[in-house]
Amino acid sequence: MTFDLGFIAQHLPEVIEAAGTTLMIWAAGAFCGLALGFLVALGRRYGPAPLAVLLGVIVELLRGTPFLVQLFLLYFGGPFIGLSLDPIPAGVLGLTCYAAAYYSEILRAGFDGVPAGHVEAAACVGFSGWQTIRRIILPEMAVLVMPALVNMTILLLKETAVLSIITVPELTMVTSAIGSESYAFVEALFLLALFYWVMVEICGHLGRFAELRLARTGLVAR
Amino acid sequence: MSWTLFLLLVKASGLTVAISAIAIVIGLTLGMVVSAGMLSPNLLLSMPSRVFVSFFRGVPLLVQLLLIYNLLPLLGLNVPSVVAAVAGLSLCTAAYQAENLRGGFLSVPRGVVEAADMAGFRPFQLFWRIRVPIAFKLTLPALVSEAIMILKSSSLVSVVGVVELTRMAQDLASSTYKPLDLYAAAGGLYLAINWLMAGLGRLLERRLRWGRA
Amino acid sequence: MIAAVSVTGLVKRFGQAEVLRGIDLEVPAGRVTCLIGPSGSGKSTLLRCLAFLEEATEGAILIGGEPLGFAVTPDGRRTRLPSGRIRAVRSQIGMVFQHFNLWPHMTALGNVSEALKTVRRLGRSEADDRAMAQLRKVGLQNRANLYPSQLSGGQQQRVAIARALALEPKIMLFDEPTSSLDPELTGEVLNVMRALAADGMTMVVVSHEIGFAASVGHQIAFLDHGQLLLRGTPQEVFRKPRHARLDQFLDTYLDRGAAMLL
Ligand SMILES: Nc1ncnc2c1ncn2[C@@H]1O[C@H](COP(=O)(O)OP(=O)(O)OP(=O)(O)O)[C@@H](O)[C@H]1O
Ligand SMILES: [Mg+2]
Numbered sequence: 239m240t241f242d243l244g245f246i247a248q249h250l251p252e253v254i255e256a257a258g259t260t261l262m263i264w265a266a267g268a269f270c271g272l273a274l275g276f277l278v279a280l281g282r283r284y285g286p287a288p289l290a291v292l293l294g295v296i297v298e299l300l301r302g303t304p305f306l307v308q309l310f311l312l313y314f315g316g317p318f319i320g321l322s323l324d325p326i327p328a329g330v331l332g333l334t335c336y337a338a339a340y341y342s343e344i345l346r347a348g349f350d351g352v353p354a355g356h357v358e359a360a361a362c363v364g365f366s367g368w369q370t371i372r373r374i375i376l377p378e379m380a381v382l383v384m385p386a387l388v389n390m391t392i393l394l395l396k397e398t399a400v401l402s403i404i405t406v407p408e409l410t411m412v413t414s415a416i417g418s419e420s421y422a423f424v425e426a427l428f429l430l431a432l433f434y435w436v437m438v439e440i441c442g443h444l445g446r447f448a449e450l451r452l453a454r455t456g457l458v459a460r
Numbered sequence: 461m462s463w464t465l466f467l468l469l470v471k472a473s474g475l476t477v478a479i480s481a482i483a484i485v486i487g488l489t490l491g492m493v494v495s496a497g498m499l500s501p502n503l504l505l506s507m508p509s510r511v512f513v514s515f516f517r518g519v520p521l522l523v524q525l526l527l528i529y530n531l532l533p534l535l536g537l538n539v540p541s542v543v544a545a546v547a548g549l550s551l552c553t554a555a556y557q558a559e560n561l562r563g564g565f566l567s568v569p570r571g572v573v574e575a576a577d578m579a580g581f582r583p584f585q586l587f588w589r590i591r592v593p594i595a596f597k598l599t600l601p602a603l604v605s606e607a608i609m610i611l612k613s614s615s616l617v618s619v620v621g622v623v624e625l626t627r628m629a630q631d632l633a634s635s636t637y638k639p640l641d642l643y644a645a646a647g648g649l650y651l652a653i654n655w656l657m658a659g660l661g662r663l664l665e666r667r668l669r670w671g672r673a
Numbered sequence: 674m675i676a677a678v679s680v681t682g683l684v685k686r687f688g689q690a691e692v693l694r695g696i697d698l699e700v701p702a703g704r705v706t707c708l709i710g711p712s713g714s715g716k717s718t719l720l721r722c723l724a725f726l727e728e729a730t731e732g733a734i735l736i737g738g739e740p741l742g743f744a745v746t747p748d749g750r751r752t753r754l755p756s757g758r759i760r761a762v763r764s765q766i767g768m769v770f771q772h773f774n775l776w777p778h779m780t781a782l783g784n785v786s787e788a789l790k791t792v793r794r795l796g797r798s799e800a801d802d803r804a805m806a807q808l809r810k811v812g813l814q815n816r817a818n819l820y821p822s823q824l825s826g827g828q829q830q831r832v833a834i835a836r837a838l839a840l841e842p843k844i845m846l847f848d849e850p851t852s853s854l855d856p857e858l859t860g861e862v863l864n865v866m867r868a869l870a871a872d873g874m875t876m877v878v879v880s881h882e883i884g885f886a887a888s889v890g891h892q893i894a895f896l897d898h899g900q901l902l903l904r905g906t907p908q909e910v911f912r913k914p915r916h917a918r919l920d921q922f923l924d925t926y927l928d929r930g931a932a933m934l935l
Contacts, residue, residue, distance in 0.1 A: 302654045303647040304615035307626055311647065314633060315640035399520035403619060410523060424534060427527045431519040438518035571774035574726055575833075578768045579788035579840060580760060589791055593778045670778050671820025 245420035246429060256412035257433070259326075263408060264395050266330050271337025271394070272387075278338055279345035284367075293342075300339035305400055308332055313404045329401040329408075333394065340390050348383035349375065381452055388445030392438055399434070409433065461641040465632055469642070472628035473649045479542070479624060480611045483549035487610070488603070490550065491557030492592070498562050509558070516555030522616050524548050529620040545617035553610045560602040564595030597668045604661030608654055615650075625649060675738045677702040677844050677875040678723060683732035685718055685899075692718050694899040696732070700844070700892075703873045707886035710896035711922050716879040719896065720848050723877065724768045725759065736762050737843060767837030771849040773829040775821040781808060781832045782817040785839050793840070807835035811865050827858030831865055838869075845869065847878040883923070887911060895919050 246253065278297065282290045300308065312321075313328045323331065352375050360370040402411035410430060417426025497509030516524065525548040532544055568591050576590045596603070618627035629646035633639040678700035685693040692715045700706045708716045721727040723734060725742050733751075734741040739762050743751040775784050786804035789795045795803070808814050811831040821829055830850055837845060847866065851859040863885055870876060870889050880886055886893055886907065893910040895903040897918050903910050910919070 299647070299651070302612075302651040304612040304626065304650060306615045306618070307629070307643055307647050307650065310626075310630065310633070310639065311643040315643055318640050396520040399522045400616065402522070410520070414526065424527070424530050427523060427530065431515075431523050431527060434520055434523060435515055435518035439514065569774070571770055571772055572776060575768075575770065575774040575776070575836075576788075577726065578724060578763070578766070579836070580764050580792040581788070582792075585791050589787070590776060594776075597778065668778075671780075671823040 245416065245422045246426070249416045249420075252412055252416065253409070256407060256409045259407060260395075260398050260409040263326070263330055263333065263401065263406070264398050267333030267337050267398070268391050268394050270330070270334040272341050274334060274338035275341025276345055278342035279349060280371075282342065282346060283349050297339045297342055300336060301343070305332070305336050305397055306403060308336060309400065309404050325401075325404055325406040328404060329398075329406040333397065333401070336397065337390070337394050340393075341387070344383050344386045344390060345379070347386075348379035351382045352378045384449050384452055385445075388441075388449070392441050392445070395437060395441065396434060461638060461645060465636065465638075465642065466645060468632065469625060469628055469645055469649060472623060473625040473653060475623070476611070476614055476625040476650075477653060479546055479549065479617065479622070480607075480614045482546050483553055483610055483614070484607045486546070486550040487553030488557050490554035491561055494554060494558035495561040495565060496587070498558065499565055513555045513558050516552050517559065521548070521552050521613050522619065524552055525616055525620055541617075541620045542622050545614075545620055545622045549610055549614060549617065552613070553606060556606050556609070557603060560599045560606060561595055563602075564599035565591060567598050568594045597670070600661070600665055600668065604658065604664075607661070608657055611653060611657060612650065675702075676700055676735075677737060678877070679735045680719075680723070681733050683719070683722060683734065684730045685715070685722060685727065686730045692899050693722070693729070696896075696899075696901050698894060698901060698904070700875065700877055702843075702875050704891040705870045705876045705878060705889050706892040706894060707890035708877065708879045708894050708896055709881070709883065709886060709922075711925075714896045715899040716896055717848050720768075720846050720877060720879055724766055724846055725763055726768075736765055764840065765843040767840060767842035767845045769830070769833050769837055769845065769847045769850050771852050773821070773826070773833045773853075775829055775833055775836070777821055780818050780820055781813060781824065781828075781835075784821070784832055785836045788836070788840055804835070804839055807839045808832070810838070810868075811835045812861075825858060826854045827861045830854065830862045834862075834865055834869075844875045844877065847876065847880070849879050849881065851880070851882060895922070897922070 278293050282293045282297075285293070309328070309332045312332050313323065313325070316323060316328070356374055356378065357370060360374045365373065398408055399410040401408055402414070405411065413426050413430045414423065417423040420426075494509045494512055497505045498513065500506045500509075525545065528548045528551075529541060529544040532539055532547075572594065573586065573590060576586045581589065614624060615626035617624060618630060621627075623631070625646055629642045633642040636642070676699040678698070680696055680698040683693055683696040683698075684691065696719060698706075698719075708719065710716050718727060722729045723741075728742060731751075733743065733745045740754065741762050742754060742759055744754055745751050776787065779787055782801065782804050785807050786800040789800035789803055790797065793800075805814060805817060808817050811834055813828060813831055813835070816824060816828060816832075821832070824832065834845075834850075850866070851862050854862065859882070863882065866876070866878070866885075867889055878886070878890070888907075890907055893903070893905065893907050894901055895910060895916070895918075902918055903916055915923075
């Protein structure tokens with residue numbers, strides 16, 4: 239095997255564009271997923287019982303099945319119920335739902351981790367429900383759930399590679415396509431692996447740095 | 461959806477279970493060795509172990525699978541795609557299990573190890589009779605969720621042509637034009653296997669309660 | 674007569690901190706030696722050096738005349754002994770810890786019989802018989818199949834003593850064996866230790882139970898800032914007028930009532 243990376247230079251613009259797509263989809267999935275996950279966690283924790291049960295079932299379904307099967311269902315099954323989406327919107331929607339399920343579980347554990355006494359104390363000094371959530375529960379929770387959120391967000395970056403299977407033109411799909419037409423498939427895969435590895439390591443370090451900063455604010459009781 | 465289709469899916473999920481189970485066993489064993497390596501004071505052991513864990517946790521499983529599947533023939537190993545698939549899953553889960561077990565080994569109380577040391581245990585006896593059972597029990601919940609993770613990730617081996625549950629659903633969906641039914645059924649089967657594994661995990665946890673209520 | 678344990682010029686440093694500063698101590702066979710001293714004076718460290726859980730920085734330890742861990746050449750240099758010889762010498766020593774350190778995944782019987790099986794290579798039934806006999810000695814034969822988490826602290830400590838005794842050590846080391854027990858449970862453990870002493874076991878006991886030390890100990894050693902300040906029979910050590918540091922220690926570490934009794 240000759241390890242020739244010349245092919246990549248010829249296709250650099252395409253690769254950079256695809257990397258941009260990966261990062262955009264990742265950011266969109268993480269952001270929307272976190273927002274949706276927060277609403278789901280709120281609904282399950284403080285919503286009426288039927289809503290809580292329904293959300294619980296949906297979360298269980300999403301967490302219990304492979305992401306790939308969810309994508310197939312959405313992308314190939316969607317048109318049969320009037321939901322015809324292009325690959326990118328389908329990918330973002332799929333990633334968002336998947337992420338929301340996991341984020342909501344993390345956030346729910348966070349809600350449960352805030353000592354009941356603190357919430358009662360807030361009620362005693364006359365905070366409204368929303369004020370309590372915003373001023374007491376959220377800040378305390380943030381510290382508790384930060385490591386798990388960072389982990390999940392990094393995991394999400396890796397999950398974007400799966401989107402290549404439903405032909406989302408992200409990095410994995412574009413790079414392997416270029417690789418196979420240049421007869422340099424393995425080289426392309428190596429570069430791809432390297433990209434993800436470096437990204438994940440960088441994000442991991444940034445995440446730990448953020449956790450440390452958060453810990454230093456004194457919010458952490460340790 | 462007809463019974464015949466569903467039975468085909470059930471049969472294919474047998475392969476999914478088999479692939480996952482083998483990967484879990486290999487991954488756990490390899491993970492144990494790697495985690496011991498990570499904790500070794502010897503840099504020649506700990507550095508490669510750390511790089512191994514970092515790499516296989518840092519690269520998407522899909523990319524790993526494609527890499528292994530395409531790399532093996534170049535190295536002169538013409539193995540069936542199932543083998544490449546199991547190898548990929550095993551390596552990936554080994555990295556996660558190693559990281560879990562590392563935490564477990566670090567949490568084995570020092571005094572318990574010293575007591576075994578005083579009783580004259582040799583290092584490998586101490587490892588297998590004392591450290592491993594305690595670390596295993598401490599990390600069991602994480603090990604079980606990682607096992608369930610691998611079950612779900614095994615759907616990715618469909619891309620290297622292994623006809624397991626997801627690939628079977630995919631093939632049937634394109635020939636019958638009933639993707640909704642087939643993928644929903646496949647999802648249901650994954651859920652069922654998933655619950656089965658979680659149940660097994662709880663059973664194991666109950667067996668390892670060691671007298672605690 | 675050869676001392677069961679003989680320590681000469683023992684120094685232990687953790688980095689910069691010198692925790693033991695030249696300890697000389699003889700532990701006579703068949704007798705109980707009690708180590709007392711303020712917190713941080715180095716009692717545990719000394720005991721752990723005797724068990725080779727901690728390697729001394731300088732000095733020599735002889736167990737029944739055999740060097741432990743290091744051989745000292747006449748010109749004062751130390752060489753580490755091969756691990757087989759270290760293991761052989763250590764097998765004469767049993768240790769009981771403050772926090773019991775039972776193996777949580779084994780029953781009481783399993784804790785006592787485990788080393789008989791894996792280390793001494795006894796068959797299962799013989800190992801279990803011997804373990805059962807040890808449990809009977811500490812009064813726990815009817816708790817044999819319970820896990821540590823199902824036993825009280827006092828019972829756990831008695832299992833730990835049985836576990837050490839099962840290997841038939843010549844010397845038993847105890848590091849504050851009753852310090853993490855509720856007061857009403859210390860008695861049962863001290864009674865087991867008393868019986869062991871009456872049987873003629875060589876014991877080194879680190880304890881804040883001054884009453885136990887005064888009544889059961891044959892030799893009292895008072896450690897302060899890593900140095901052995903006093904050593905002698907209880908009568909000699911506790912007799913008034915006392916060494917000023919010991920007086921101060923007894924004053925702060927005991928309630929006045931107990932101090933007056935001595
Ligand atoms: N592994 C270690 N590393 C660094 N310093 C240590 C270590 N072990 C003990 N020390 C220090 O050595 C000193 C003596 O500790 P040691 O545990 O022997 O005291 P002690 O007399 O047993 O006290 P206590 O009555 O509280 O048990 C202490 O200052 C302690 O901080
Ligand atoms: Mg101590």
